[in-house]
Amino acid sequence: MAAEQAKVDPMHQFTIEPLFGTDHWSIAGYSIPFTNSALWMAISTVVMLVFVLGGMKRQLVPGRWQMAVESMTGFIDNLLAANIGPAGKKYVPYVFSLFMFILLANMLGLLPLALVGVHPFTFTSHFSATAVLAVMTFSIVLIVGFWRHGFHFFSLFVPHGTPVWLLWLIPVIELVSFLVRPFSLALRLFVAMMAGHLLLEVLSSFVISGFNSGSGVGGIVGVLSFVLMVSICALEILVAGIQAYVFALLTSLYINDAENLH
Amino acid sequence: MPQISQLAATYASQIFWLLVFFGFTFIVIGRGMVPKVMATVEARDNQIAGDLAAAEAARKAADAEEEAWRVQSNAQRAQAQALIAKAKADAAKASEKSLAKANAKLDLQIGEAEARIADARAGALTEIETVASAAAADIAQRLAGLSVDAKAAKAAVKEALNG
Numbered sequence: 020m021a022a023e024q025a026k027v028d029p030m031h032q033f034t035i036e037p038l039f040g041t042d043h044w045s046i047a048g049y050s051i052p053f054t055n056s057a058l059w060m061a062i063s064t065v066v067m068l069v070f071v072l073g074g075m076k077r078q079l080v081p082g083r084w085q086m087a088v089e090s091m092t093g094f095i096d097n098l099l100a101a102n103i104g105p106a107g108k109k110y111v112p113y114v115f116s117l118f119m120f121i122l123l124a125n126m127l128g129l130l131p132l133a134l135v136g137v138h139p140f141t142f143t144s145h146f147s148a149t150a151v152l153a154v155m156t157f158s159i160v161l162i163v164g165f166w167r168h169g170f171h172f173f174s175l176f177v178p179h180g181t182p183v184w185l186l187w188l189i190p191v192i193e194l195v196s197f198l199v200r201p202f203s204l205a206l207r208l209f210v211a212m213m214a215g216h217l218l219l220e221v222l223s224s225f226v227i228s229g230f231n232s233g234s235g236v237g238g239i240v241g242v243l244s245f246v247l248m249v250s251i252c253a254l255e256i257l258v259a260g261i262q263a264y265v266f267a268l269l270t271s272l273y274i275n276d277a278e279n280l281h
Numbered sequence: 282m283p284q285i286s287q288l289a290a291t292y293a294s295q296i297f298w299l300l301v302f303f304g305f306t307f308i309v310i311g312r313g314m315v316p317k318v319m320a321t322v323e324a325r326d327n328q329i330a331g332d333l334a335a336a337e338a339a340r341k342a343a344d345a346e347e348e349a350w351r352v353q354s355n356a357q358r359a360q361a362q363a364l365i366a367k368a369k370a371d372a373a374k375a376s377e378k379s380l381a382k383a384n385a386k387l388d389l390q391i392g393e394a395e396a397r398i399a400d401a402r403a404g405a406l407t408e409i410e411t412v413a414s415a416a417a418a419d420i421a422q423r424l425a426g427l428s429v430d431a432k433a434a435k436a437a438v439k440e441a442l443n444g
Contacts (some may be wrong), residue, residue: 033283035291055418056291058297077321079328092318111319112311118305120362145284147295213284234418251379274393 029220032145043197056142063123070119091119097268102271106278110271113159115154118267125212125259131254143262144212146205155207156270160200164277175280204269211262215255222248414438 044052069148074088081089095115099107099245121143128141142148164172177186205275222244229241414434421429 030282035287035295036285037294046297049297050290051294051297053298054294056290056295057302060298060302064306065305067310071310071318075314077317081321081325088318089322092315093322096319112315113307115315116303116307116311118311120303125301142295142299145295147288147292148299151296151299156302199405209284235340 029217029224032138032140032216032220035145038275055138055140056145056148057142059124059127059140060148063120063127064230067119086125091115098267099271102268103275103278107271107274110274114267117156117270118200120262120265121152121208122260126256126264128212129255129259130154136220141212142214144216145200145209146209149205149208150201152208152266153201156273157201160273160277163274167243167278172280174279175276177187191274200269200273208262208266211258213253215258218251222251246251410435410438410442413442 035054035056037054038058039053041053042050044050073084073087076085078085083113089215091133092111092115094112096108099110099114103110124143126140130139132139134181164175168174176197178193179191180191182194225244226241226248229239229244231236231237411414414431414437417438418429419433421427421434
């Protein structure tokens, strides 16, 4: 019994393992094995490709699938139009890719595939992955900002109506809040995903050890944990959508700063 | 925490594969397919807007046609009313004229007839006077043996007749 309990390591699900004997792959001295994380990135890409391909019939009267794809692009289009304005149209490909990629990563990581012996891996629960996405967004903000406004982009750090006697302080605060953005963007997604999966894993270990203990109290704990786990699963599906939306929303807000200053 | 403990060993792989797959997603799906999907939506929206505009234009045209028809029918009705009124007035005038003519003719005839009657009466009166004065003169001669001249007899008869 004690040995069994020791096996339930809630962090084990986040372990990255090279697959298909690709440990030795490397480019310029950096090892780039095709890992389980990379596999689920590939699966997300393929699922997204299939999803969008199904909406490419370009019918005048859309079918269900085309309607679904069009409502997703329309959703991102509206988001950008509301936050950036007409200039937001050109960012739809990027924000749509970002939103769908994160959404599918989060959702696919929640699939109960362990029932058939496959372990889903949520690569958005690794900050080494979310940081790449956040840095990409931040780079776009910097490039667009300096491209469109030149050094005038620095006026972003002096909001309208700043009192003159505070001019020494406000830009510093604004600069810090600006520089924190990529970190908050990456960490928010990583922490939300990791916390959810961790919670599910811990609760499932309660269920297992509760029933295995054989005592009445253990059974009650097991049943309660199971009920809680089911509801948290529903919550996690919501969080998966919300985190993808938040990432896309903040990306559009940051790009708005770069496009229109403020 | 594998995210940290494995970081040194896996960061290159994570970054590389994420860039590969997200790059593929962005270029093939984001740049290649999403604009087509959105173009479809836009084409549909345009078509709907165009159809609505066409329907609106057709409705306006129908309204204008109906208005024109109403104006025309009103004009025709007014014209018809005018024609009827004119015909009525003409008829009234014509009948008045012929009535006046007939009246005048009748008046003339009545006047002539009255004149004739007056003549006849005057003639008859003169005759009666003449006969009465002759008879009076005759009577006076036979009864009284008086010889009354005709003028006096006539004056006496006239006085007696007229009171």
